[in-house]
Amino acid sequence: MSPRPESPMTRSTCPYCGVGCGVVVQPTPGTTAAGDCEPSAPPVLVSGDPEHPANRGRLCSKGAALAETLGRETRLLEPRIGDRAASWDEALDHVARGFLDVIESDGPEAVAFYVSGQLLTEDYYVANKLMKGFIGAANIDTNSRLCMSSAVAAHLRAFGADAVPGNYEDLELADLVVLAGSNLAWTHPVLFQRLQAARERRPQMRVVVIDPRRTATAEAADLHLALAPGTDGWLFNGLLHHLYREDRLDLQFLEDHVDGFAATLRAARDTAGSVPRVASACGLPEADVAQFFRWFAQTERTVTLFSQGINQSDSGTDKANAILNLHLATGRIGQPAQAPFSVTGQPNAMGGREVGGLANQLAAHMGFDDPGAHDRLRRFWRAPRLAARPGLKAVELFQAIESGRVKAVWIMGTNPAFSLPEAERVSDALRRCPLVVVSDCVADTETTRLADVRLPASAWGEKDGTVTNSERRISRQRAFLPPAGQARPDWWIVCEVARRMGFGSAFPYTRPVEIFREHARLSAFENDGERAFDIGPLAGLSDAGYDALAPVQWPVFAARAAGDPAIGSAPSEPDRAGLRGTARLFSDGRFFHAGGRARLMPVAPQGPSLAIGADFPLRMNTGRIRDHWHSMTRTALSARLSAHRPEPFVEIHPTDAAAHGIGDGQLARLSGPGGQAALLRVRVTAAQPPGSVFVPMHWSAPQAPAARVNALVPASTDPISGQPAFKAIPVDLRPLVADWVGFLLSRERRVLPELPYRAESRGFGFFRYELAGTTAVPDWVLWADRILGSAGDRLQFSDQGAGVFRAARIQSGRLMAVLFIGPDPARLPPREALGQLFGQAVLDDRARIGLLSGHPETAAPAQGRLVCACHGVGEERIRQAIRESGLSTQAELADTLGAGTGCGSCIPELRGLLGETVSAAGARAGIP
Template sequence: MGRDVAPRTPVRTTCPYCGVGCGVLVERTVGGFRVRGDPEHPANRGRLCSKGAALGETLGEEGRLLRPVIGGRAVGWDEALDAVAAGFRRVIDAHGPDAVAFYVSGQLLTEDYYVANKLMKGFIGSANIDTNSRLCMSTPVAAQTQAFGEDAVPGCYEDPELADLVVLVGSNAAWTHPVLFQRLAAAREARPEMRVVVVDPRRTATCELADLHLPLRPGTDAFLFTGLFNHLRRHDALDWAYIEAHTEGFAATLEAARESCGSIPETALRCGLPEQDVAGFFRLFAAQERTVTLFSQGVNQSASGVDKVLAILNVHLATGRIGRPGMGPFSLTGQPNAMGGREVGGLATQLAAHMGFDDPEHVMRVGRFWNAPNMASRPGLKAVDLFRAVGGGRIKALWIMGTNPMVSMPDADTLRTALGRCELVVVSDCMADTDTLRQAHVRLPAATWGEREGTVTNSERCISRQRAFTEPPGDARPDWWIICQVARRMGFGGAFAYESPAEIFREHARLSGLDNGGNRAFDISALAPLDAEGYAALAPVQWPVTQERPEGTARLFGDGRFRHPGARGRLLPVVPGLPATATDGQWPLVLNTGRTRDQWHTMTRTARTARLTTHLPEPVAEIHPDDARAAGLADGMLVRVESPRGHVLVRARVSRAQRPGSVFVPIHWNDCHAGSARVGALVAPITDPVSGQPEFKHTPVAIRPWPGRWHAFLLTGEPVPAPPEADYWVRTRAAGHWRLELAGRSEAPDWHDWGRRQLGRVGEWLEFDDPGGGTYRAARVVAGRLRAALFVGPDHTLPPRDWLGGLFVGAALPEAARAALLAGRPAGGAESGPTVCACFGVGLNTLKETIRLRQLGSVEAVGAALQAGTGCGSCLPEIRALLPAQSTQNV
């Protein structure tokens, strides 16, 4: 099913991580593949982040699902496909088409997405197909559709580089969209007069670039931007001619803004900000015509997210700053193909080709094009409601493709119960073990990055090819093939007789141009004639791609013509409200969730390489020192974070980067890598009433110390054994070894016996045991090399792991290291500290000491001394933060 397994020339493909959509070049090396940035791809121009740079290390068969499995029994494809088709047909015949559902993913390619949507909406006859993009991008979909008449991002990546003011709202782009952030940093360096404002409750790595950081009260973004709207009106900074010629709804929108936030003092009070900072931001926005507002999950993942996005869109529409170079609102998508999924109608509320259920002509048009016998005529269930329907028994057969909702959905523990009640749960995945796969009746092995052909669309509407450069292992197959095989077995073979993704893409392109005539911005009909060779060679191109613009289109709406009847953009009244959930005496802190620098979603790919697990090797709760002091917490202590719905057990990270009253916990950890760290279990299933996107940024929680009776860590050169009975455990990969963190409240095991049973008796054991003090330390040395180290103590203050971990790399233990082994630190006391630069393995302590001793004052000087920051560049914000303090309030 794949292509040449040993390409002689580099294969051009696209990174499978964030919505930046970076191009990569892949070539085979001895024992693997080399991955580097594609200098010809317009999104990244050769740059890669830490995750993209490590892609070659995530390949291979380890942990892969290699065979179809039914009820724990490996079967052939025919038996598995027959079972899925028969199961869905049985449920449909007995209960109707709305008793079945698909839950898909932005990890799918556009061609996969297209056939899944076609099967469900056109042939099964239900719109119960939703996607994990509902959790990250459905808010801008709804807001852009309301304001512009279509879900379309107006700008391109060049715009932040051309802008005089860039505002990042709810976006830690330095970690979540690193290459775009690097492009912005380079533009700022070339044009020092550019100004950057970051609006975010947390002081993130992105703030390193900011002239002004506004750490607003969580959930108050709409107050800030309605206050800005009012300020622009009072200071005559609106574009009245543009408003008159190209928009509607101004009067009602202004009236709502006046009632919500009539002045700078009121805005500052609502947002919990100093008045002078709010005034400085408003003055900047009013003065700089070339302004780009980049926004992401901090805005989107809210029970009032649509209002927040509309408030941003309103100020751009009212100032005419849209669709022209260096200006416009810009939604940063989370996944590599969140945009492509929206193009084909992957959300339950959409039809393909940017058509919708609200127009009966659209429903008929799509149905005619597909020759669909059972065309759905109304929207289906959005993600949270879809899984509620599974739990309530209304949905009796569910097919989950390429995503892990047991980790990513809110109220995640309830999801386990819901899937346990479902008559038929089918999961297509590339990995053999995920939290969601454990609930599946049928497991289908899917091809993954590097093994499949298709297209993805990034945040700037750029369509790029993903190309195969290796064969899928075992029986793994592309998702489009699996879906089409099931469709054929359900009796829809004529409509799903595709032999290649190129055929699917051509049909997708034809549909985009059907009865279009410029009425819909999404139009790639000029690509419909592509033959197999043309599809294979397809270069990155931004839609629309029409006969008039075959080279693509960088910007939309610059002519002031939108996609509403009458071609006007709509200003929509926004009445900001407080978050749906409030803190109180029992739940005094606000939980915010999000990504970390080197991990992706639920870690199924990124946890496969040590380069990406060393930066933050354990789940953490980041908390302000004042809140830590009030709760009796110390840095590094294990803490229990709990809400009315659940709890997690994680490591405390005390930091002034966190706003007082708030806690941040990463989204990535799951039951395959940690014992109790799925933060989705804490989050209530509260959603925006329009978009259906859940509120992941404002969950009231409590946090308290977790005093385990014993704490331990194990480093081993072999894969980590099954942990002993422990309340807390975390399993990760590190350079040359594996790491297991443990803690428990019950009686500790006999460590001497456990170590020898789990780690083997071969070789020399070095050992120190103090039962009275609760301390045990042991190391196993084989042929002069360290093979295991086990450290146990009564509290969390165990020796640092970094130096010990470094001893696993190398031919033999130095004598000095052997003597210091059980102390857990080198004799001289020098330790590199936690990893900052993943590319070159440079630790925090090494950076600090080198900067101090050599009096380094720039990241270039640090790079020359240590190489840190000269690889992918993802660590540059952290390195800059270690340099002599620089003002970030230059407004």
């Protein structure tokens, strides 16, 4: 294990999305050697790295709040077997013996690993090596299967390699950027910032957003195509046929470098042969379709960026190939500002692909169907039991656990009992599995609750290794904190289990650099330019060279004379170690299929496989929001990240809300065909298209037990990639008939009784709980005793006839907790003014008098719902500044309040507030 660095400044990489932003970490003044500091201060300061080419100093709201998420209160700090603590030796012996017993009795395919894009490349490498190389089965898959495996399959079909052709600079150089199935402003905010900055420099640049929802990204677009869910294939097929009719294809490029043109064009003509047919199939105005087609046809410098809205479909691979077809048919690939671009969701999804972390891959971009690959890897690893066929993909892996085919599973750094489709069914499968091992840094998740053995893994800030971002850029992640408790790096845990299973000679590593060097050697082993992934020159890095490694894009070559580019690549600047990365692939038209040609793929568009009907009349689209990440194990620790959207919600169009008898702010029950349901707060908005609802995927059991949305998602997958469909699920939405609703604000985290609805979030100095019950409480006073505790003084008000109860607990003059209960959520007071009282050392008499009214006089003016997380600016403060200072532009708002000058993700919302407030002021003044 690497020692904690002594340098006062550490350069590392953000652990959130696939942008791969560089960060600079410095100790907070007053921090001790152990990383401890004053309770009110985080142990470190985190800022964007101005030298990192991915972000050039920018960070999003999540990255800017990283220092606030390093607390240890939620950490798994010791190995545990069942309900008891264990030593590392005992726990590792138990795991190794359990795997060996299963292999002896049922064979190697009865064992499986399920890993994560949160792992570093070195962690991933040894996990894949152990499972495929030495246990001897390919049953290792990753949660990246859920977000980018359709793009992987499409790349392989089109290019012969899982290789993203372009880079982030292409977004800035393009004259047309098409964002398909991506809310870039919220999911990859730094890329959105770079795009917006380029638009300010180059006003002629156009952006088209293809998304059923009017997202923050769509608000900033020149053209928003709000197509019907699942109809992307018709749109892209129609565009291909249009380009052919308008003589905008690159016929020479097709003849020289691409196969499959005739069949692909025929499929496009037969399924979407005209603008009216496309508009009808997609539910779009003909004029908008025609405009998009004209812009694409006339603009050579075009980038098409796609993400989960394309991938997370049961025909996601075909949709991705329909995009790749456009760029191959027009020759818009391999050159500056000409590329199809898949952006990944996790920080090391691409690193996992490099080492073979998917069940249908070998290592180093080799595949089971590649001639000679199996023998090559067997010889390199000296692994006579190397798996000979693909393993089980994520959904089918857990179905195999359910059926008993898999009897031992090791889950690393992920929470499948929350994130997979049919999540409750996954939980049931794990309950019945004879051996469930979980290595994680978090103590309490849906999955750790089901583990037989829990192994404490190092978290971000404690880990040392590499990650690869969406533009193929390898960056170092460096440790700057000591491990919490007995936590250990994932690579160390895997290697220790491997040694105890008798494979010690193949896992001799003592530091991550040793694993990385082997990984680099393998990438070049018998390669000769036949595989896109090649970082062979990095195999010669010294320990010091690895420690100092600057970000570099693969393939990597030793720096050579100018004018001597690598085959199939456009060279980038040499890095500080004299190595040359590759900015763009396929610049010479050479691909990685046999014969060096690319392939167009005929696409027969398909809509969602599950139909809506009388019982389930709406389509559910799931996704991410601006300030939270995955199951919130990290972001929920930050008060400012929790403030923008503090509880789980469902967005619905006003016409659908009226038809279902649901009002804004009410609680509602969302149900699906599988019999599961989720309770969510309703947000009525015209940004949501009629006939569908949007639900974020973030709220898990520790924060909101009744809001596990993926329990509603059927296990429908793309037949090629195995990626689940999360985007067009039939559902029904009904008001929750609640006997009472309420909220609790508490200085301490509280253990609450079982309730139909509970949503926990972090406030500034307090915990916030939104509550609802469907049965009457016989005695509110006794119930409040359990909720508030009995120490200190109690203030209390009760009107049983009106269904109102309010109480507060004060101890040594400080507000400890306040509880408000009523029959209607609209009649509960705002939480903000009450939350401010937790910042007072002693409540004065005026605060006590106004406390139970919900409007204490001593509270500062209300900020309202947080809009700008970077600078802590709320909605009411924004509206007040607009009215009182006569602001009319976003730039004026930025100068006045600083809002929007951080990560920029809130700018579309700020512009919306400007429009609403200025219009309202004009209406009051009688201005038409």
